[in-house]
Amino acid sequence: NAGVTQTPKFQVLKTGQSMTLQCAQDMNHEYMSWYRQDPGMGLRLIHYSVGAGITDQGEVPNGYNVSRSTTEDFPLRLLSAAPSQTSVYFCASRDRGGSNEKLFFGSGTQLSVL
Amino acid sequence: GNSVTQMEGPVTLSEEAFLTINCTYTATGYPSLFWYVQYPGEGLQLLLKATKADDKGSNKGFEATYRKETTSFHLEKGSVQVSDSAVYFCALRARSGGSNYKLTFGKGTLLTVNP
Numbered sequence: 001n002a003g004v005t006q007t008p009k010f011q012v013l014k015t016g017q018s019m020t021l022q023c024a025q026d027m028n029h030e031y032m033s034w035y036r037q038d039p040g041m042g043l044r045l046i047h048y049s050v051g052a053g054i055t056d057q058g059e060v061p062n063g064y065n066v067s068r069s070t071t072e073d074f075p076l077r078l079l080s081a082a083p084s085q086t087s088v089y090f091c092a093s094r095d096r097g098g099s100n101e102k103l104f105f106g107s108g109t110q111l112s113v114l
Numbered sequence: 115g116n117s118v119t120q121m122e123g124p125v126t127l128s129e130e131a132f133l134t135i136n137c138t139y140t141a142t143g144y145p146s147l148f149w150y151v152q153y154p155g156e157g158l159q160l161l162l163k164a165t166k167a168d169d170k171g172s173n174k175g176f177e178a179t180y181r182k183e184t185t186s187f188h189l190e191k192g193s194v195q196v197s198d199s200a201v202y203f204c205a206l207r208a209r210s211g212g213s214n215y216k217l218t219f220g221k222g223t224l225l226t227v228n229p
Contacts, residue, residue, distance in 0.1 A: 004157070035219075042203065042221035043158075058216065090157055101146055101165070101207060103217060105157030 002026050006091050006106035013081040013113045021076040021109050023091030029104070030096035032074040036060065036087040037108075043090065049074055050096060081113045116141045120204045120220035127194055127227050135189040135223050137178075137204035145206040147171075147180055147187040148217070152201040161189075161202070194227045201225070 007022045025032065033048035035058075045058030049068040063085060065077040074093075078085060091106040121136040139145065146165045150158040162171030167182035176191045187204060204220040 040221060043217075043219040045216055048216065092158075101148070101163060102160045103150075103158070105159070107155075107157045 004091055004093055004104050004106040006089075006109050008109060009107070010110050011112070013078075013111065015081060015083060015113060017081050018077070018079050019081065021078075021089055021091075021111075023074045023076065023106060024072050025074075025091075025093040025104070026072065027093065027095075027104065028071060029093035030071065032068065032091065032093045033058070033103075034064070034066065034074070034076045035090045035092065037090060038087050046076065046089075083113045085111065086113045087111060116145070116206060116208050116218045118204050118206055118218055118220035120202075120223055122221075122223070123201075124224040124226060127225070129196055129227055129229050130193045131227075133189070133191040133194045133198075133225070135202055135204075135225070137187045137189065137220060139185050139187065139204075139206050141185075141206055141208050141218075143209050144182075145208045147178070148205040148207070149176070149178055149187070149189050150203040150205060150219075152203065152222070154200070158203060194225075196227045196229055199225055199227045 004025045030051045034046040035043040044060045047066040049055045055066050089109045092103045094103045117140045119138050148163045149161040151161045152158045162173040164171040164180035170179045178187050178189045201222045201224050203222045205217045
C-alpha cells in the first residue's frame, strides 16, 4: 500500500518557469489537499478538493492552480515560479466524513526558486 | 477565524525527561483537535486526536486532553526517548460550514532529545 506519493522530491526552478508537482493516492480518498511548509509559519493550506471535479482555495492560493480529474491524482501547478514560492510542499488525503479524521501525508517536495 | 498557538521551540531534553508542549486554540463551535508529528525528512503523521471536550487522546506514550474551559490541548509524555526527536504540530478541524475539511495547524515545535 503506497499511500500518498509525491514527485519529485526535490526541484530547482528559475524565476518565471512553470512546473507541476504530482500527487497520487491509492486509498480511494475523496479529500485531497496541498500545504506549504515554511520556517516559523507551520503548514498553510494552498488548495483542496473534496472529490473529482471539485476544488477550492485554501489560505494561500495565489500563484498556484489545481485540478482533480480523477479520485487518485491531485497535481499542483506553478504557472510562473517566484522566489516566494521556495518552500516544502506536502500533499495530504483523507476519507470524507465519518469518524475517520486522519490526514495521510506524502513525504514532501522541496522546491527552490532562484 | 480559527487559529492554533503552540509554544515556541526548540525544546531540548535529556532522555527520560518529562515533556510538555503547550497548545491553545481559537475556534467557533466545537472543533476536533490533533497532534501530528514530523520526523526528519518525512511527511506528517497523526500522533493522537480528541473530538470532544474532556476526551484524552493517547499514542506511543504521548497524551493530550481536550480542555474546553481553557481552550487547550497540551501534549505530554512522561519519559522521552531519543527516537521522539521530531517536530510536533497541534492542529484543529472546525466543524462548521465550508471549513469542515480544513485543518488549521500551529507553527510546530522542534523537540530534540539527547542521550
